[in-house]
Amino acid sequence: MLRSHKCNELNKANIWEKVRLAWWVSNRRDHGWIIFIDLRDRYWVSQIVFDPENATVFKEAEALRSEYVVAIEWVVRERPAGQENKNLPTWEVEILVESMNLHAKSKTPPFELDDHSTEANEEIRLKYRYLDMRRKKILDYMKFRSKMTTYTRNWFTQRDFLDVQTPILATSSPEWARDFLVPSRLHAGKFYALPQAPQQFKQLLMVWGVDKYFQVAPCFRDEDPRADRHAWDFYQIDCEMSFVEQDDVFNVVEEFLLDATNDLSDKKVLTQTVNNDKIRENGKFFQMTYEEAMANYWSDKPDLRFGLKFVDLTDVYKESEFAVFKSVATSGWIIKAIKLENQKLSRKEIDELTKVAQKAGAKGLAYIIYDDAEEGGKKSPILKFMGEAEISEMEKRLEPKHGDIIFFSADEFEKAVKILNVVRLALRDKFELASKNEISFCWVTDFPIFEQDENTWKIDFEHNPFSMPKGGISDFDREDLLEVRWLQYDLSCNWYEILSGAIRNHDVDALVKAFEMVGRDKQEVMDKFGAMYEAFQYWVPPHGGFAIGMDRLMMIYVDEENIRDIYAFPKSGKAQDLMMNGPSSVDNDQLLELNIEAILPEEEDK
């Protein structure tokens, strides 16, 4: 072994031991009469001393530069009094060098590796990812990722979940997102596909009899990238169970996420804001239906780290003297309001906020400021139009206190909630209502099964059709199909959707019926989902499950907004591996063997 210890291991117990340490010079302090270096490795730092009495090695030390890779050898000694650095685990000791082996110098790196220097251009950083990774932030992420996957796998396997590796060369199902295809060499004109998720495999495992399945599963979607989506390979905590109902799935998820949040992250506090009251997490996550989420937050992944829930006032103004509100309330449109608690906004700031609302389609932004400075304790351009009873009922619903501000939105439903959402998020950001160190989980349930095309009025599936209707299979007999809901659920965390899942429809006849309801037929089920169609005719148990976006959950845990930085070797925003120069051209022979031909873009005119 070219080293005897790691750089965080030495302490007083090692004094007078002969040791070998190795790795980078992270800091060199040349006092002329003595040279110190900090020798750094993945674990920490040890202080190394070069004494001029050993002239050879002292001369070598003079030539050392940051990041050089060295192995040094000699004896541990106590640090002179006053020179201890209690920030280091090795603060009591230093190593006096007898000999040194310079393993590697470097040419000048293309960017500063200093943790504190401004980040270099992302393309350069990705091309030299192995250098970028030397920054403590990225190394810490990789340590965290390793810890998180290990933690997750142990949590599930300790609870009898079988970790099953499902195929990575799977079959195309272009129903959902776009597939990555892999041409088959042995079967000309045919293709494997990388799995968008192991959905069908995990359901087939239930038919098999694996009652609890789990996998940190690599998934693949050929989508254009975004800041929170690494559109090539990404990982999900994938899970399926037999004989469960929705609450059983929720229990597993809640237990896991509470444990993981507590055990993996020491700064994150679980909270949730129900109505306007922030409460400490009690072990159960708040639940709301999709309809409620849209009506109260205009989001299927509401950020519940803070309040400002939309309060409906439509009925209050049905008889109002205030013509604008009355006409909205009586025409089938809506009036909703949110309450900002105990904050001040200047006239100018209200104007700015109004502009934000207008950008989202509002004509203006009505408000009431509850402030003693004004007559009656309230300041508002619209108050004078309202009757006593209306004000009283509105205040009963919103419970404003001194220092609060209420904002109104009156419009057709879609527009009204969209505007309030924009105002809500602008207020969150302005007043920092949502702390990075808070985590709020929220279940969103009861997704609609069907949606209607605005133009053709044709009804089709809103989500994938493998979930169980809430009322069971007979739900498909209802007249009002658009009202039918799935046993399908998402979990939001802060403003990310981090989980989605469902209790599955395991009844083949019901599956066929669901397709028929939207004018598709049995043959399509058999063609596209042949394995499941066949398998579900053999002893299939009721089952359900979920998948957690592991990468996004990690982003929340480590406070990183760029998903690329939480992978060891990410692709660029243009789908390239800039370090390995991929995707790359390949020999034509390789393509011929795979029975394909590349279609190259026509050369542009010069």
Place this chain on the structure above:
Amino acid sequence: MLRSHKCNELNKANIWEKVRLAWWVSNRRDHGWIIFIDLRDRYWVSQIVFDPENATVFKEAEALRSEYVVAIEWVVRERPAGQENKNLPTWEVEILVESMNLHAKSKTPPFELDDHSTEANEEIRLKYRYLDMRRKKILDYMKFRSKMTTYTRNWFTQRDFLDVQTPILATSSPEWARDFLVPSRLHAGKFYALPQAPQQFKQLLMVWGVDKYFQVAPCFRDEDPRADRHAWDFYQIDCEMSFVEQDDVFNVVEEFLLDATNDLSDKKVLTQTVNNDKIRENGKFFQMTYEEAMANYWSDKPDLRFGLKFVDLTDVYKESEFAVFKSVATSGWIIKAIKLENQKLSRKEIDELTKVAQKAGAKGLAYIIYDDAEEGGKKSPILKFMGEAEISEMEKRLEPKHGDIIFFSADEFEKAVKILNVVRLALRDKFELASKNEISFCWVTDFPIFEQDENTWKIDFEHNPFSMPKGGISDFDREDLLEVRWLQYDLSCNWYEILSGAIRNHDVDALVKAFEMVGRDKQEVMDKFGAMYEAFQYWVPPHGGFAIGMDRLMMIYVDEENIRDIYAFPKSGKAQDLMMNGPSSVDNDQLLELNIEAILPEEEDK
């Protein structure tokens, strides 16, 4: 939850508890006046009793058939004396049924699911994998696989190895095996490749400063399948470390494999047969060079569960009166022998063995039987040609005892060792010299760097050129390049190669020099291995590592010779997923979007 307990959980403590169990009917015994079923799940079996007093449910029970999925509800009671079945963990109790919910029947399955019935045709089994998996063998394998991956990951992460997920959409390196390609949608005419191994990524992690990396890594090679090779996705225990020498790598591997073998398999005994002596494993695996392995076993993965090492006798017969041996010994060819201990072979059996040898190219099979029944205690057709001194020296080397048989091979090197190998393996199988329950690991080291083409005499790399020469970089200056050896090693386990690895060549100049030695140039290094060429110029530490074929190791642990059965969802021998019907045709639009065209085979004349 549709069940309250698993089928292995109930015992006397649960008596009079009301429970809900669910899953398969695995055995139904109808005594007319009472019906029993064994209810089975992934965990075990519980006995269920239907009493005719409850007429409704008794009638339902009469209609039950094997494998039906039911949920039953009622009370746990003690088994009547004399009806206990101590083979079950639930032997003390049975469940009296009050109500039953039949969740799923089945159409007639395409083959018998009985664990003991003859295995159905593999194609049918793969098409209905979810039914095939109901056989206990396959379920047990999947449990073992989950346990083994969990164990492995914990073993390494507990020892500071970082579990890093390397990209699955990587870049083509057709140098080694055949790549699976993935066409890029955003970059016309360019391709990703699924990684044959994370070789370059793990070395780049070393440049980064991850001193200990580990991953249960999915790997992909587009090779034709074999019984011990699943030629699509397979898994390796992939590992790399900085500042290690060959012995350090060996220590990690030995510690891991000793722990894993002891902890995962209760029947496997670690042994190794050094020369002809079988010894109990002592924590260090036997090592031999590639040259020794070929000379003594004609195998780079020798099976050391038993002896029969080849003993060289060439020099013994240089002056022999025995013309055949003398001419072999003096012409540069060789004479080797193996000793079979304490076994009897009839004349007929020796004839059969001779035929085996002849099939491998031997003219005959010379032998000496040490047997008191004959004159002088030896029986042999060739003994009479040998002089006393020769016999004495031969016996000194082979140490035959009463009951042993010695076999000779005299030929040119390649042929002589090939013949002896065939004889050795035939004897192993005939006399069951190698027990399934023994595991013998053996390091094979010092692989040659270069090989010479028989026809062109051109020298090229024997293995991949990223390893360090044994004598360091100056080895490339030697005249006798064919004698230069890598710091490269394999580990054999029984007759499988289960690991390969190397101390890497981390010096860019040496890498270029290695290429130049075989008439290739720097530009090729830069073109094909650009990332490593560039990265190795920035502070690269010395490093080395290994990859263990996890699937093969599991095959040994569970005594399975068909690699397909140790995957949950294997491909067939013809590279197809018979269950999901993959690879499949895809829409032309999908191909166009990926900038490729399929080349279909021409239709055959009708």
